Amino acid sequence: MEIGQAVPPGTMVYGADGEPIGTVESSDDATVMVESEDSTTTLAIPVSAIVEAREDGVYLSVTRDDALRQGWGELPEEGPDRIVDLEEVG
Numbered sequence: 382m383e384i385g386q387a388v389p390p391g392t393m394v395y396g397a398d399g400e401p402i403g404t405v406e407s408s409d410d411a412t413v414m415v416e417s418e419d420s421t422t423t424l425a426i427p428v429s430a431i432v433e434a435r436e437d438g439v440y441l442s443v444t445r446d447d448a449l450r451q452g453w454g455e456l457p458e459e460g461p462d463r464i465v466d467l468e469e470v471g
Contacts, residue, residue, distance in 0.1 A: 388413050393438030394426070396445030405439075413439075417449070424453040 388408040394415050395401055403415040406423065413431070415424045426441070426448070433440040441448055 388428075388431070388434075388439055395438055395440045396443060396448055397432070397441055398444040399440075400445035402441070402445050402448050417454075419449075422454040424448070426453050 387410070388405050390405050390407060392405040393401060394403055394405060394413070401418055403417040403424065406414045406416050408414065408428070411428055413426045413428060415426055417424055430441045430443065430448075431439050432442045443451065
């Protein structure tokens with residue numbers, strides 16, 4: 382696997398410190414969805430945070446602790462940017 386390719390489900394994700402973060406659930410060209418090892422949180426990690434792909438998994442540019450503090454547990458809303466029709470709201 383090379384950086385920039387989709388990350389297969391089941392791939393381990395590690396911080397820059399080598400500490401495990403979790404396992405890939407799914408990915409696309411922008412985001413890797415990772416089930417965190419130490420909680421029930423699913424992290425939405427940007428592909429741009431991956432700096433290395435090895436046989437044992439992918440490695441991020443940040444440590445495990447920093448990854449868990451990035452706010453990546455707040456999943457992005459699905460679909461295109463939301464446009465609100467003010468006439469329907471009022």
